[in-house]
Amino acid sequence: MSKFLKFSLNLESFIDDLQKIIEQNNKSVDELLKLDKKSYSSFVKPLQENEERLELFFSPLSHINAVNNSDESQKVYADSLPIITDYSTKLSQNIEIYRAYKEILEDEAKTLNFEQKRVLDLNILHFELSGAHLDKKSKTRLQEINIKKSQLSNDFSQNLLDATNAYEYVTSDAKDVDGLLKSDIESAKFEEDGVTKYRFTLQMPSYIAYMTYGPNCKIREELYKAYVTRSPENAAIIDELLSLKDEMSKILGFSNYAELSLASKMAKDTKSVIDFLQTLIDNSKEQAKEELKEVQALSKEPLESFDTAYYSEMLKKKKYEIDEEEYRPYFEQSRVVDGTFEFLNRLFGISFVRVDEKLWDEKANAYDIYLKDELKARIYLDLEARKSKRGGAWMHNFETHSKTKDGEVKLASAFVVCNFTPSSKTQKSLLRHDDVVTLFHEMGHAIHHLLSEVGEIEVSGVNGVEWDAVEFPSQFLENFAYEPKVLKLFASHHETKEILPDEMIERLVRAKNFMSASQMLRQLEFSLFDFKLHSKLYSGESIQDLLDSIRKDTALIKPPAYNKFQNGFSHIFAGGYAAGYYSYKWAEVLSADLFFSVVDEGIFDSNVAKAYLDIVLKGGGAKSMDEYFKTLMGREPDAQSLLRLNGII
Template sequence: MFPEFHSDNLLQKESTILKKMESNKEFIQSLLKKSPISFQNFLKPYQRIQTELGDLVTEVSHINSVKNNDESQTIYSRLLPKLSEYFTDLGQNEEIYAALLNIQKNDQSLNEEQSKVLENEIRDFQLSGVGLNPSTKEELKNIRIQLSDLTNQFSQNVLNATNAFALFLNEEDVKGIPESDKVSAKQEDGTYKFTLHFPSYIAYMTYGENRKIRKELYDAYCTRAPENGALIEKILNLRDKEAKLLGFETYAHLSLATKVANTPEEVITFLDHLAEKAKPIAEKEYAEIKTFAKKMGETQIEPWDLTYYAEKLKKESFSYDEEIYRPFLEKETVIQGTFQFLEQLLGVRFQEVKTNVWEPSVLCYDLVVEGETRSRLYLDLEVRSEKKGGAWMHNWKPHFQDESGKTELPIAFVVASFPKATATQPSLLRPSDVVTLFHELGHALHHLLSKVNEAFVSGVNGVEWDAVEFPSQFLENFVYEPKVLQLFAKHYQTKEPIPNSYIETMVKAKNFMSAMGVVRQIEFAKFDMLVHKEKPTEAKVQEILNQVRKEIAVLVPPSYNKFQNSFTHIFAGGYAAGYYSYKWAELLSANAFYSFVDKGVFDLEHASHFRKTVLEKGGSANAMNLFRDFYGKDPDIQALLRLNGIAA
């Protein structure tokens, strides 16, 4: 029923991928000769061959991530440019585009899933510049080359500026810094090195007692890469040109073409409404920090004092230390308890299977729903030296039906870097590790429970950028529910359940000063959307940021703070006119989450409805429409405020 995963024969896998690319090209040429051309005789087999290629590439990229070595790096690096060339040529293929338009015009037999595949494909071909005249196409190509260069330069300037700065401090200057951070900072000559790299920077800003040094670090951090001001102007100008060549009013409109939100105005209204609710509470939080700082002898609080006094206030308000939770969160018990929770929540049963794995500690499960085996999940959760850090869900195969009517079942990997068990102690997790596990399992369930028959919109495929985090954020919220923690939070030696007071402290710590965090995210998101709605000059970019800060920030930074010059998310990453996505997906997840909590968490009828309207539908329809099918109405901002502990 499921293919086995083999981690050997990388050279053979590379050869298979290269042959597959060539055979795909030939096969597409034969498909283009079909007459009359239809979804069934063109797009069905087209999806299958591209999915087969994707599955083969996933095997190599997965091995490169979990069993990384010189061979995997070399082979993966060799494949990347060839794959890039293959997909670029495909995206510019006028014949395929003409075939898609032909199907759209003449094939009347399409169901909703097939219409979505066709709509997405035509849109993506148009966004790659197909259908434009040769000179416009050439201009678009040049703009994209320039943008690639400028955004890379932007990122490199931030990195260079970050690397160029260091403070060497003596023992007296590192008072208050936790031991683990001091160990990281300690130099051979006995001094302590603090830099603008985030773990180092935030450690001093949070715990460093020397105010003068905090200011020095803050000033250096917020004035990095001043040369990026001119690059921002160029980037925004080129993005505006790119949008107009493709027929969009602004770059913000172009960015939203592949997202749930319809217009920049809709996003700005959402952000303003959220700010209106969160800012008064953020102001109260700020006043609380100021009062606390005054009590400690600081009459005038500045931006470089904020994190420091917030941390002191948090410690005084309630003692929260992740370490005390670890004995109650033994990895094996957590996994089994999580499966028990998911069975109670969604009616999904995990059945362990013995199969070929790339590492002895990897576990494999079949997902069974209502007596039917639906998909397969691999869990690779322990840290290893040859494994990349962090956590992710990687989909290997989607659920789909090929042109002959044969159904393929989905497979996914969930990978994390949890502590390894030792000879004397099992793997003990932190609460943040459990949040990570739930988050990635949310992504996995979105992929694995799909019943969509078209590969390109099945599971996480084809899901809009601003909604892809919805199921993962939804699931991670349950970590803070007492009913859920009680299923698996038991002391690994005594088997005593976690005390309720620990759970209460954990929830309070999660929402400590959260309104200030929310308004900060809104500030970034609104600035991002506004600068992409026009093509401002460097000076105008600053004016827009000043205006947004005036409206939203509770502590307005000094005028020399040029935060925008290091905002790599939007000027060198994938978040241009999309930074709002974090809060947008959280809005959906908060409403869905509370719909369960308000029914007492476990309600199989409600769960079945959620599974069928959201998880099983993947990317087969607009995510907001799927949400409405589940929820019966638009999401309410009140749930998002409640989730952040700031509901009025």
């Protein structure tokens, strides 16, 4: 059995090495196309392995550019994108490969297993969505569009990172930090010319800390305004991206980009998505209005957008006696990580063993994963915020579980990245409970990729999973971060070692659905905006007009005119969620439904959890998630579970 790849990256020679791999792949494709008799084994398998080799080479650069960004990594990454995009576009439009796949599917229909059929079905669909069947002029234009789109998406992301890093607010008035958590005050404090000062930035731990606990309304507004006006230059990028996506859709025979996006998703059509989102809005709005009334009662002035987090936290403390500072000592980062591992061991029987490996940062760690004493995968954790790291949290797959044409088993690996409060020599990293939820979420993605037992690369792990189902495993797992049984595995005071008391757990659970309808409306606003934005061609002021029209139905507090949320909506303009942000809610129906079934069985002794491991996690993308869910639950998903989970019904 093969070992894991050693993480390494040579920026100096990267472009030359990349071009060599692409040359080798192109040569291989030419040779494979000359085969007299093409079969799955002789043709499809080698093509998959070519793509995996390129992916394994490129992933370290993509990863480093996100977690340890530098001028050099930015340049190399930007220079490599046109090369990669040009190669992949030409490959995806190669009519000879497309025809060969269709012939192999027909000729070997009786001998192919379901994994192999899925690979061919998805590839044929991908070729058709890439325009392989179109004329040369159309293909050339699609290639130009794809290259430009990748460049623009990278520019969008880099602009956002640069703007985030460029801003800071400094105060020397201790009254301005009165009420913040002690750990947040310590993180913000610094000395200059013998004066104690406090620095707040747009990095998530710092920004959230002040917006939630900062007593000075003017500072909250300053920070909020800086955050929602970041990267105004991204407005032009959005216009160009939307135009290119619309043109691409028309070339491929779709009315709009939303239709093109749904061609490879679970949702059947655009009406299904909009109706789904609108139903959730209608079910959530009245409760959200009542929630806002309670928050408004705490403020003498009408609430503004930059006030809601502050007064919501005040109400939360009043209703549930939830004080984040009281909880954070029980969520010390390393203990939370160890407890998360223990939880996964109790739920699925997997164990984690620390690996001594030099990585890109001294605070990043590697662990080998075992299932019933068998080595299955490796996971890399990089959990603390730093200036060179992109904001947010994510899982990125590195290696993929598969079998070569010679029968050799290759194991999977993946990165989990978060932006938790940094630790130091004098201060431990103490997490908010929301951070614990985030870690569980990303670990749900990770084990979905890492525990796959599929032999075909393109449908193993998260590969081949419909985009509107990919959040199902992550959302399922994050729900357990509120379960008393689970919390008691790791929530212990970092100094006294006391387990989080039952009374504090009860308060946390009671507060779980605090403002849940309001939060639901906010996510539905993002989802509906994204989907409608890609349902016809918008540009310039019409984009803001669309957002404003949706906010009439979803935003109970009107945002200030300077709020340009769209310029920072990286999920759809620099990520993979264009016309797919609704996926979070679509997948949450599946996750809520499954979660209640596991809880009803007692969590750790759940037969449903064991079946989930065998069917969904081990199954990867080899079958449709719709089929997996019906096999697992014996029925269609119940949308009412999502409202129940959020305390809305």
